[in-house]
Amino acid sequence: MPLDLTTPGGITLALTPELVLTVWVLVLMLVAAWRHRDAGVQREVGLLTVIGLVSTGLAVAWLWAQGATPVGLPAMMALDGFRFATSLVFLLGALLTVMLSLGYVDRERIQAPEYYVLILLGTLGMMFMAGAADLVVMFLGLELMSVAVYVLAGVNRRSVFAAEAALKYFLLGAFASGFFLYGIALVYGATGTTNLWLIHGRVLELGLGSNVMMIAGIGLLLIGFGFKVAAVPFHMWTPDVYDGSPTPVTAFMAAAVKAAGFAALVRVLHQAFDGLPIWHGAVWWLAVITMVVGNVIALAQRPLKRMLAYSSIAHAGYLLVAVASGSAIGSAAFLFYAVVYTLMTIGAFAVLAAAGTGGEQGVLIDDLNGLATRRPWIAAAMTVFMLSLLGFPGTAGFIGKWYILSAAVDADQRLLAVILVGASVVSAGFYLPPIMAMYMRPAPSAEAHQATRIVGAARWAVGVMAVALLLFGFWPNRALDAARRGGESLRPATLYTLGR
Amino acid sequence: MFWLFAALAVGGALMCITRRSPVASALWLVQTLFSLAAIFVLLDAQFIAALQVMVYAGAIMVLFLFVIMLLNLGRGSATDMRGWTGRLVALALGLLLVTELWVLVRSPLASPLQLPAGTLSRVAQEQGVVAVISDSLFRTYLVPFEVTSVLLLAAIVGAVVLAKRRL
Known part of the structure; x- marks a missing residue:
């Protein structure tokens, strides 16, 4: 289905998923405002959110199945497999987050139906960010996502830690957005356009490979992205913000927000700056530092929530390896790993949410002692998540890492591949202790783990995530094929020149 | 002037x-x-x-x-910048920005991108000052314009959620 994005009809069709999601946002806001005093309204809004996310996913799938392609220059929004695949990843992350939240907000007495509206708004921002064909739209998507998540971090208004997390995230996030915007301005100054395809064409046409303004612009964009995806040395906010936020929101931040940042980064670097080899070196170093620092500091963490926060930093390093390759295999490896990472991270946070109360900051790894004897299914699911995060053979995490490694080797970055394997070995030092605690140590008392339970929709979510991780681990071909198609669709097809 | x-x-x-x-x-x-x-x-x-x-x-x-x-x-409340480290970091950042501006001003703009002198005033004369802006705002950049309205909506919802005394 060819669409001319310069006509109102074409752009409307191209934006179908985003429009569906926006309509759901407005409907849910009305429902929440209308029946504010009813006790059950929060639950109702949550269930409607699930329906909204699923219908948006169907709209994405419909557009993808129609084979929507742009006629001529894609203005403002891209229409390729990469956009549809990443949209589905974000929707999956949001859906799992909502399923965890349904029980969590009741237990923690977070009374704000707008919680779900903000999750939808954040997801909408991610879809704009990763689907943008123009840096202006990408920036607006980034801001939309960030504003929603700043508020979600502080949505539990009784918690001092949540307030600290929200404020810290807001201040550093605004700072990072400033870098990002300055970078866009410099890229515009050097090329005279903000469209990714036109940037790609003009970089080659005008020979901007060593243009100072262009290089400074890329550097500032990388700093902005570095903050958003929590790459070392821009990770300082991560542990405190992840620690203080309500656990489902932390899962949302660690999985979907990070995936969105990476998707936009991949699009900008692989699509617009394809002809500028200069960023490869910068991303190479960023990947190495992030993997090493993230894994080594995670070793020293006793609280489970902080350990998972540093683990998410380490995983940003693995994803950066896929980005650094700069090839279609790299983008495909990113897509596959983004799906797997979403499943295993949200799963691990779901178990954490079940194991504690009041923000789950006090849950130490030792507090899981003997969980396997009392709650065998939860312990089994946690084992799958931990082994998958580690990259153990037989789980999807292994296939994902193997795919990233093959992208690195293919791009002739063997040293980076070796460092990735080394970092994974180190990560066994903090992914295995929770499993040992659950299975090899006795429970501290007879009443231990009585309160540890996963109920309702969250139970389904955890079960599906664990099964999916095992399934992808043994039978990954279909998912790998889809990821490869998405990755290959990212190449800029035609060269647009100044004369058009 | x-x-x-x-x-x-x-x-x-x-x-x-x-x-x-x-x-x-x-x-x-x-x-x-x-x-x-x-x-x-x-x-x-x-x-x-x-x-x-x-x-x-x-x-x-x-x-x-x-x-x-x-x-x-x-x-008059206490200043945010305490001690010499803060001032030194601020000074270093300021110097960095000045250097950057200096380098950028001196780096040449690719010639195909330069508009001939007086283009802007000529276009403004022909179409009117407002038309030039509204045309690009509501045609070329219509999608970002609409996304901005959603962004503002998100900011309003967020402010109410965080600040309203009784939800």
């Missing part, structure tokens, strides 16, 4: 960050914003200049002053 307004703008900005009283700072900021509006006029962007005066120097500054007076921030 340009140098006069540039000096006024920079001077106003300096006074704004060195005054102890928030009200005085805000008033100096008004001077900076007015000088920027004058510079916009010199760049043949009269419409942007008018918006700058109405929105920034007018509406936003009034809100600023309201907030300052409502929160009773009149007393």
Whole structure:
């Protein structure tokens, strides 16, 4: 289905998923405002959110199945497999987050139906960010996502830690957005356009490979992205913000927000700056530092929530390896790993949410002692998540890492591949202790783990995530094929020149 | 003309960050914003200049002053920059920005991207000052324009969720 994005009809069709999601946002806001005093309204809004996310996913799938392609220059929004695949990843992350939240907000007495509206708004921002064909739209998507998540971090208004997390995230996030915007301005100054395809064409046409303004612009964009995806040395906010936020929101931040940042980064670097080899070196170093620092500091963490926060930093390093390759295999490896990472991270946070109360900051790894004897299914699911995060053979995490490694080797970055394997070995030092605690140590008392339970929709979510991780681990071909198609669709097809 | 307004703008900005009283700072900021509006006029962007005066120097500054007076921030409070490390870091960052500006000003613009001199005033004469902006805002950049409205909606919802006393 060819669409001319310069006509109102074409752009409307191209934006179908985003429009569906926006309509759901407005409907849910009305429902929440209308029946504010009813006790059950929060639950109702949550269930409607699930329906909204699923219908948006169907709209994405419909557009993808129609084979929507742009006629001529894609203005403002891209229409390729990469956009549809990443949209589905974000929707999956949001859906799992909502399923965890349904029980969590009741237990923690977070009374704000707008919680779900903000999750939808954040997801909408991610879809704009990763689907943008123009840096202006990408920036607006980034801001939309960030504003929603700043508020979600502080949505539990009784918690001092949540307030600290929200404020810290807001201040550093605004700072990072400033870098990002300055970078866009410099890229515009050097090329005279903000469209990714036109940037790609003009970089080659005008020979901007060593243009100072262009290089400074890329550097500032990388700093902005570095903050958003929590790459070392821009990770300082991560542990405190992840620690203080309500656990489902932390899962949302660690999985979907990070995936969105990476998707936009991949699009900008692989699509617009394809002809500028200069960023490869910068991303190479960023990947190495992030993997090493993230894994080594995670070793020293006793609280489970902080350990998972540093683990998410380490995983940003693995994803950066896929980005650094700069090839279609790299983008495909990113897509596959983004799906797997979403499943295993949200799963691990779901178990954490079940194991504690009041923000789950006090849950130490030792507090899981003997969980396997009392709650065998939860312990089994946690084992799958931990082994998958580690990259153990037989789980999807292994296939994902193997795919990233093959992208690195293919791009002739063997040293980076070796460092990735080394970092994974180190990560066994903090992914295995929770499993040992659950299975090899006795429970501290007879009443231990009585309160540890996963109920309702969250139970389904955890079960599906664990099964999916095992399934992808043994039978990954279909998912790998889809990821490869998405990755290959990212190449800029035609060269647009100044004369058009 | 340009140098006069540039000096006024920079001077106003300096006074704004060195005054102890928030009200005085805000008033100096008004001077900076007015000088920027004058510079916009010199760049043949009269419409942007008018918006700058109405929105920034007018509406936003009034809100600023309201907030300052409502929160009773009149007393000279402790400065945010404590100790020499903070000042040194600020100085280093400032120097970095100045170097960057200097390098960027000297780096040549690719010649195909340069508009011939006087293009802007000619286009403004032909189509009118507002038409030039509205055309790109509501045609070329319609999608970002609409996304901005969603962004503002998200900000409003967020502010209410965080700040309202009883939800």
